[in-house]
Amino acid sequence: MKLNKLLAELPLLLESIQTGIRSLSVNKFRTLLSLLGITVGIYSIITVFAMVDSLERNIRDSVQQLGNNVVYIQKWPWGGGGEYPWWKYLNRPEPRYEDFEKLSRLVRNYDKMVYAFGLTATAKAYGNQVEGASVLFTSHDYLALWNHKIWQGRFFTEQESRSGAPVCVLGYDVAEGLFPQMNAVGQRIQLKGKKLTVIGVFEKTGKSLVGNDNDQNIVIPVNFGRKFVNENAINGSFIMVRAPENVTLTEFKDELRQNMRAIRRLKPKAEDNFALNEISLISSSLDQIFRIVTIAGIFIGGFSILVGGFGIANIMFVSVKERTSEIGIRKALGAPRRFILGQFLTESVALCVVGGLIGLVLVFATLLIVTGALEFPFYLSAKNIVQGVVISVAIGLISGYAPARSASQLDPVEAIRQGN
Known part of the structure; x- marks a missing residue:
């Protein structure tokens, strides 16, 4: 029964929608002003959402490169929150190569273990130089833990690592800077007065928001x-250890802590003089940061949407006032209240959706420009597009309901008289 009633009213609903859209094309200037308000609102809030989502995605992708099941043995703990008691960690010893060797013998079951330390230096070759290059001295399993891909050549072997062979693998930008017109593999570079042979070049990875730019x-x-x-x-300096698949990270950290305390010869009641860091420490901090940023984004964008919504409501009230006579004639000819209500709601929603779509196009163009300028990828995701459309429809319904209801409740005789 309800279905038959709905089907019977469907032509009336379609006619109401057609009438609403037709009236928008007649009042072009008013339509343009309405579009402008909602376009600015949708542009503001979706730009904020898209940038926050892009930053979160890129930071989390960068964090994942550090490894979910990898423990970092370092002097300083990550994060800390509140008052960071740096004075407790200042005099701790740095992890040494001897610690790495002893730990590799003591830990019963681990997947990969790497020792590394770094410095910043200027690399030179054939009259070219790259200043501020990040020089990382590390053991041979570094590539397995960081998942960086080799573009040309190869990575150094375990034998080359243990013997301290004068070889190196260059990041993509370093190779381009030192050898712009030739293959870097097989060439020699100079670093702090020492000469090294290039045996490989890493694949270009782009800027990372966490850690060094490879x-x-x-x-x-x-x-x-x-x-x-x-x-x-x-x-x-730091030691990276990846846990095997059959051991939980908690159990693995307990074993590492026990062995490191033995290596450092710490008394039973003495505090650890090292930190065991893991990705969950960063992830929990990121969750709090992005929660705050998202709330701030909603707050900022909400003001723009509020202004746009008031603009739509005001213009719709003006439209009702200008078309009072038309509304009275339609009602006198038998148009029901829901027809008038649907007509003005259709106008309001159509305005907001079109304005929202224009806003989304502007967001897409803005993100393309920002991505090119900063060389950092910003995305307009399907989620952001759906958010823009849903918000547009919601604002159209909310802003247009009061004017549409006032129009639907007009007395036809009074409306015709006021119109004249």
């Missing part, structure tokens, strides 16, 4: 670095 890296066997860098002066 395109600016120079990776060298750790024992080569120990030959000319005073190990007592090293800051920021």
Whole structure:
């Protein structure tokens, strides 16, 4: 019964929609003003959402490169929250290569283990130079843990790592800067007065929001670095250990802590003089940060939407006032209230949807420009598009309901008299 009633009213609903859309094409200037308000609103809020989503996606992708089941043994703990008691960690010893060797023998079951330390230096070759390159001295399993891909050549072997062979693997930008017109593999570079042979070049990865930019890296066997860098002066060294699949990270960290305490010869009641860091520490901090940023984005964009919604409501009230006579004639000819209500709601929703779509196009163009300028990818996702359309429809219904209801409740005789 309800279905038959709905089908019977469908032609009336379609006619109402057609009438509403037709009236928009007649009042072009008013339509343009209405579109402008909602376009600015949708542009503002979806731009905020898209940028926040893009930043979150890129940061989380960067964080995932660090490995979900990898423990970082370092001097300093990550995060901390509140008052960070840096004075407790300042005098801790840095992880040393000897710690790495002892730990590799003591830990019963692990997948991969890497030791690394770094510095910043200027690389030179054939009269070209790259300043501020990140030089990383590391062991041979570095590539397996970081999942960086080799574009040309190869990575150094375990034997080259242990013997401290004078070889290196260049980041893409470093290779381009030193050897712009030739294949870098097989060439020699100079670094702090030492000469090294290039055996590989990393695939271009782009900028990372977490850790070093791999395109600016120079990776060298750790024992080569120990030959000319005073190990007592090293800051920021770390040991990376990946847990095997059959061991939980909690159990694995307990074993690492026990062995590191034994290596450091700490007494039972003494505090750890090292930190065991993992990705969950960063992830929990990121969740809080993006929650705050999202709320701020909704707050900022909400004001723009509110202004646009008031603009739509005001213009729809003006439209009702101008068309009072027309409304009275339609009602006198038998048009029911729902027809008038549907007509003005259709106008309001159509205005908001068209304005929202224009706003989405502008957001897409803005993100393309920002991506090109910053060389950092910003995305307009399907989620953002759906958000824009849904918000547009919602604003159209909310803003247009009061004017549409007032129009539907007009007395036909009074409406015709007022119109004249």
